[in-house]
Each structure stands twice: as structure tokens, then as C-alpha cells.
Amino acid sequence: MRGGRHIAAVTDVSFDLAAGECLALVGESGCGKSVLASALLGLLPGNARTAGTALLTGPDDTPGTGIDLLAADERTLARRVRGRRAGLVPQSPAAHLTPVRTVRAHLEETLRELTGTRRAALREAAVAAAGRASYPAGLLDHHPHELSGGQAQRAATALALVGDAPLLLADEPTTGLDRDLVERTVDELRRHADEGRALLLITHDLAAAERVADRVAVMYAGRVVEVATADRFFGAEGPRHPYARGLLAALPERDFTPVPGLPPELGALPEGCAFAPRCARRTDTCRTVPPLTGGAACHHPWPAAPQRASSPGTTAAEETARA
Secondary structure (H helix, E strand, C coil), X not given: CHHHCCCCCCCCCCCCCCCCCEEEEECCCCCCHHHHHHHHCCCCCCCCCCCCECEEECCCCCCCCCEXXXXXXXXXXXXXXECCCEEEECCCHHHHCCCCCCHHHHHHHHHHHHHCCCHHHHHHHHHHHHHHCCCCHHHCCCCHHHCCHHXXXXXXXXXXXXXXXXXXXXXXXXXXXXXXXXXHHHHHHHHHHHCCCEEEEECCCHHHHHHHCCEEEXXXXXXXXXXXXXXXXXXXXXXXXXXHHHHHHCCCCCCCCCCCCCCCCHHHCCCCCCCHHHCCCCCHHHHCCCCCECCXXXXXXXXXXXXXXXXXXXCCCECCEEC
């Protein structure tokens, strides 16, 4: 950053994601969720630096091999990964659509490149692709500036689904949609996973996460502070981390009680646990950073419950997406 400062936007993230599984990544704005997705696809700005491993493996790869997304060069990412092995529903779809081309042109080009659809069949295939994301066929000849936010979101989702990529990163795919469209969209994304692909769902919508996720990962101030099965997270036991419990308690259908205070600036994190200044359970122990153990990065978590075992070979330095 200016003045030679370095900001750790995402730190020590470790997770695995299997074929046929949906992992919902949740947390307040600015916690690092979208930065993580951008890092996995090599879409970070030029002043960003990454370290660690993000191994994308397929059914034909031997164990421990595949494409390391953080080490891959731009040519590999462009020709072998984006759209083909990893799809993206971007958080700001209008910024990712070419402004001088219609939605139909976007879809037809994507269908031709990723599926080999012949020219004579492109028009019909574009209508079918749009339908998967509930995008109206009557708006296919519109340009991005003619679309509402929700329409642009559905267009971007349709484009991401075209290649049926083994891994799909969906970054806030329900932004601007009403509840009926939210449910239809996440159900389509869930079908993508049910057909044997992996889905990383980045969302603020905990109701959408509850509807389709197998596991939930909670981020706070650039770190993953809890990983739990969706049944545990949304069930009677609830999350183990105080911040994760606060997120659920803030929902209107629950306690409707906001988490006190504000998230810290990533460039001025408090000593030790970043959530401690907002936490009613804090003690002097919280002056040290808690490791992610037993599913929660907290010195004073709620009682533990049996957790899903990590995949063999996953280490604290890895960001692993298996598809």
C-alpha cells in the first residue's frame, strides 16, 4: 500500500472442498471472502502477493497432484482453469460484462469456447443457458447497461454455469434478487454440486447458506474462525465461535440482536484475537491469536461436537479445493 505498508487481507486460511459438496463462506463485508476467491483464480490486483498452496485436482489426477492455483501462470489460468476447471460468479457482475456486447453474445461465445456448440445451435443453446439462471429470454439482446442489478447477476450466473466446471466459486450470487429468485438460484447452484461438482458459496445470506450448504466456514478480519457442518451451525447446538453465534443472533427470524461494535481495519488489527474487543467472553488469554482447533479459532468457544474430518494431507498452510 502507500507508504510501503503491507496489509494481510487473508491470513492462514485452510479448507478442503470435495466433489459433490457445497461450502458456504460467510462473514461481514471486508473480512476477506472475495479476496480469497480472487486469489484462487489469479484475479488479484498487481500489488497483491500470495503464499501457500491452493491445489485443484480432478478425477484423472493422482493424489497430491493437480494445478496449484497460486503458483500457476496467467496462461495456465486463462487456458486451463477459468471457465473450464473453475467457474466464477463475480460479486460485481456489471463490471465483468463487456459493455458493448449483448448478453446473448456473451453466452454464445462462452458456449462456443467451452462446450464446442456449433453455430447453428448457438441461439437455442443460449436460451437454455439463460434459463438455468432464471434469466429472461426476452432480455438476451440487452446490453449490460440496460439491465437491473438482479438481471446482471442472473446473466453472470448463467455464464458461470455454461462450462459445468468441476469447481464453482459463487461470490454473492443472490445480490439484488427477491426471495423467490434467491431460492431458485441457490437451488440451481446446489444441483451443480449434486451432479458431482464442488461449490464454494460466498454469501451474506445465511438463509441461502442454510438452504444449500453442507458445511459453513466463517471469516472474520481475514481469518477463518470457524468451520462446521451446516446441521451443527444452524441447528440447536449452534456455532462454537462467539462471532459466528452473533451472526446468527442478528437475523430477524432469530434474536434480531446485532453484534456490538464494528469490524477492525485490516491495517490496524488489535493484539491477539481480532474479535476480542467486541466479545463478551474475552479474557487476558485473548491477547494471543487463537489457532483453529476443534473447528473454532477461539480461546473460549462453546462446547465442542464431533466435526467432519479433514482430508488427508491438508495442512494449515494449504488452501485446497478438490473437485
